[in-house]
Amino acid sequence: MDKLLTLTIDGVEVQVPQGTTVLEAARQAGIRIPTLCFLKGINEIGACRMCVVDSGARSLQASCVLPAADGMKVKTNTPEIRKYRQNILKLTLSTHARKCLSCIRSQNCELQALCRELGVDEEEAYEGVRTEYTIDDLSPSIVRDNNKCVLCRRCVSVCAHVQNVGVIGPVHRGFKTAIESPWEMKLSEMSCINCGQCIVNCPVGALYEKDETKAVWDLIRDPSKHVVVQPAPAVRAALGEEFGLPMGTSVTGKMATALRRLGFDQVFDTDFAADLTIMEEANELVERITNGGVLPMMTSCSPGWIKYCETYHPDFLPNLSSCKSPHEMMGAVVKTYYAQKKGLDPKDIAVVSVMPCTAKKFEADRPELSHDSLADVDAVITTRELARMIKEAGIDFVNLPDGDFDSLCGESTGAGVIFGATGGVMEAALRTAYETITGKVLEDVEFHQVRGVEGIKEASIRIGDQDVLVAVASGTGNATKLLERVKSGEKPYAFIEIMACPGGCVNGGGQPIVSARTKMDCDIRVERAKALYGEDRDKPLRKSHENEEIKQLYRDFLEKPGSHKAHELLHTHYQARDLYNR
Amino acid sequence: MEGSKEKFEQLRALIESHKDQPGALMPVLQGAQGIFGCVSEDVQKFIADGLGVTLSEVYGVATFYSQFSLHPKGEYLISVCLGTACYVKGSQSILDKLSEVLHIPVGGTTPDGRFTLEATRCLGACGLAPVMMINGEVYGRLTPDQVPGIIAKYQPASEAQA
Structure with missing residues (x-):
């Protein structure tokens, strides 16, 4: 290991390894240098200059890109530096639509927080020309309001470098610079995969989800509609954060109670549908292996990944599992099986999904995800939108008693819960595939090889007398790398799980937004995943095929996994897509 | 094409x-x-x-980079200097007149592809302010009423007579 560097920051001596930035070194000295454009590991470009320090050089240096050096003496808090930072904020405010009262990010805005912390009390210090931008709200998932953009480029970096999509970038120059799609195209005209990683990494209110809460309130109020709601696994791992609960708090019971109090007629659980997905997907995998089908089979739960594959890697469409994603399966089951059991006309049922995901909004609009010309899912709201509805309804979430999901489509196993974390679908599938193939009981259900937030994971799993090679990728940038490995043919993978967002759905584009500063201290993907793995551990049943309500569904309605009826309701198809749609 | x-x-x-x-x-x-x-x-x-x-x-x-053009430029590129000296000497009115005569905005190209009108930074001919250039040919000490005559020189003969 290289020797440590010793430097002094505001009189505090710290030792750091070579390659550490002054920004990081300062944190060791107990100093939090303010940042705005900085996003650990994703956007480290020294653009906004909030983090300037005096290192004895001719001018102030941006500490996020300043390497620590031996013997360096750094000042981070002088009157000159404080004034410099205040001026940057005042200039930023001069071109910012200061609609803080109604802004979706009010109280969770990094610009607002900096102004408060650094004592900027003149919002109108510099009144000048401001460009008026049209809000782009044509995407089913993402809204861009450049009137609030601070040009930090965090969205650009995450889109291009983490997700390998790159449908936005800085255009023009100087005062006219804006973050946009090329050739004045709208986001919906580009090959945006709707993942929403731009939203959860935006420091301000320039990017947000396409709000559907009003449509959902209307459905609830409509007496002719029987409204069924279903929350995804990852929602329960993060919803509490919106109400001040510590990250990683599982709020399943409170969430069920809150949903009922909001007025939904039936509260089901997407975890149930996750178990159902495993039944169908494991069956499809076994069929592909025994009948010489296309391998490796790839999971199809993540709509961001599906659109990515359709657009950028259409060669792999035959590898995608034909299974609909869990909430779509739930929609199809609710409008057939549940409707029959309850004697309801499917036309009178509305299915609302609460998802950690903005791409689910796009997915629900896919014409192929319907049955008898009724969409499987009628509305999708994100975790953030649910939190807003709960607040709007005045529900004291933190003090709610725990509730249960309604029966018929409400029971779930631990396998369904872990769908929300990268590797979770794989682990759930392995639990069922192992028992299906070997006919033996799987004693140790935990497959730690496929857990964790590493971008690409591989494992060789002994099932009966064969070793099955599997791989897991999260983040579409990592997916690209894994697909290249598949193309090269170096590894004969049988099954691959891909989720569009880094870390899986727990870090989805519809989840509560965590500041860049907090992300320097903890890995939200790890913390939220802990909540899901904890729920799994505490469940009496941890294998999808042991779910009693799933067994009942097959017994009373679907017959068996992969049956004709299952194919009609629970499976879908994919299409190659163009890069540009104008 | x-x-x-x-x-x-x-x-x-x-x-x-x-x-x-x-x-x-x-x-x-x-x-x-x-x-x-x-x-x-x-x-x-x-x-x-x-x-x-x-x-x-x-x-x-x-x-x-301003050197790149997104749209095809006209056969004749008219660059009007908006540098300090030319601006003080009224080059904005030259630019406005050109825009009026050619029926195109600054940065635009005539539908027949003949003229593109641009505003530029200092051309380095401040002594002749206000200045414009048409495909490298310099016109100095301009007044707005000279503009139609200069443009006519670049029109095809038939149109110029008409």
């Missing part, structure tokens, strides 16, 4: 010669501008595909 097939072949060869080099985008854009006279949407998509970069990146660079 007459002769465009050959032009795209030329561009393809240019991309091949720069492929996998760091910073290939700038020389390829410059080359493309030379071949086509501008870097249009189709040209930029071709470059993005050829170099394996996103259209966002290509468009970002092309709009950052």
Whole structure:
């Protein structure tokens, strides 16, 4: 290991390894240098200059890109530096639509927080020309309001470098610079995969989800509609954060109670549908292996990944599992099986999904995800939108008693819960595939090889007398790398799980937004995943095929996994897509 | 799109010669501008595909540098100096007059593809302020009423008489 560097920051001596930035070194000295454009590991470009320090050089240096050096003496808090930072904020405010009262990010805005912390009390210090931008709200998932953009480029970096999509970038120059799609195209005209990683990494209110809460309130109020709601696994791992609960708090019971109090007629659980997905997907995998089908089979739960594959890697469409994603399966089951059991006309049922995901909004609009010309899912709201509805309804979430999901489509196993974390679908599938193939009981259900937030994971799993090679990728940038490995043919993978967002759905584009500063201290993907793995551990049943309500569904309605009826309701198809749609 | 097939072949060869080099985008854009006279949407998509970069990146660079033109320029490029000296001497009124006579905004091109009107920084001929250039020919000490006569010189003979 290289020797440590010793430097002094505001009189505090710290030792750091070579390659550490002054920004990081300062944190060791107990100093939090303010940042705005900085996003650990994703956007480290020294653009906004909030983090300037005096290192004895001719001018102030941006500490996020300043390497620590031996013997360096750094000042981070002088009157000159404080004034410099205040001026940057005042200039930023001069071109910012200061609609803080109604802004979706009010109280969770990094610009607002900096102004408060650094004592900027003149919002109108510099009144000048401001460009008026049209809000782009044509995407089913993402809204861009450049009137609030601070040009930090965090969205650009995450889109291009983490997700390998790159449908936005800085255009023009100087005062006219804006973050946009090329050739004045709208986001919906580009090959945006709707993942929403731009939203959860935006420091301000320039990017947000396409709000559907009003449509959902209307459905609830409509007496002719029987409204069924279903929350995804990852929602329960993060919803509490919106109400001040510590990250990683599982709020399943409170969430069920809150949903009922909001007025939904039936509260089901997407975890149930996750178990159902495993039944169908494991069956499809076994069929592909025994009948010489296309391998490796790839999971199809993540709509961001599906659109990515359709657009950028259409060669792999035959590898995608034909299974609909869990909430779509739930929609199809609710409008057939549940409707029959309850004697309801499917036309009178509305299915609302609460998802950690903005791409689910796009997915629900896919014409192929319907049955008898009724969409499987009628509305999708994100975790953030649910939190807003709960607040709007005045529900004291933190003090709610725990509730249960309604029966018929409400029971779930631990396998369904872990769908929300990268590797979770794989682990759930392995639990069922192992028992299906070997006919033996799987004693140790935990497959730690496929857990964790590493971008690409591989494992060789002994099932009966064969070793099955599997791989897991999260983040579409990592997916690209894994697909290249598949193309090269170096590894004969049988099954691959891909989720569009880094870390899986727990870090989805519809989840509560965590500041860049907090992300320097903890890995939200790890913390939220802990909540899901904890729920799994505490469940009496941890294998999808042991779910009693799933067994009942097959017994009373679907017959068996992969049956004709299952194919009609629970499976879908994919299409190659163009890069540009104008 | 007459002769465009050959032009795209030329561009393809240019991309091949720069492929996998760091910073290939700038020389390829410059080359493309030379071949086509501008870097249009189709040209930029071709470059993005050829170099394996996103259209966002290509468009970002092309709009950052003023030397790149997104739309085809006219046969005659009229550049009106808005440098300090020319501006003080009233070059804005020259520009406005040109815009009025040609029926195009600043930065625009006439529908017949004959004229493009541009405002530029200092041309270095402050002694002649206000100044404009038409394809390299300098016109100094201008007044707005001279504009129609100068433009007429560049119109085809028949139209100029009419």
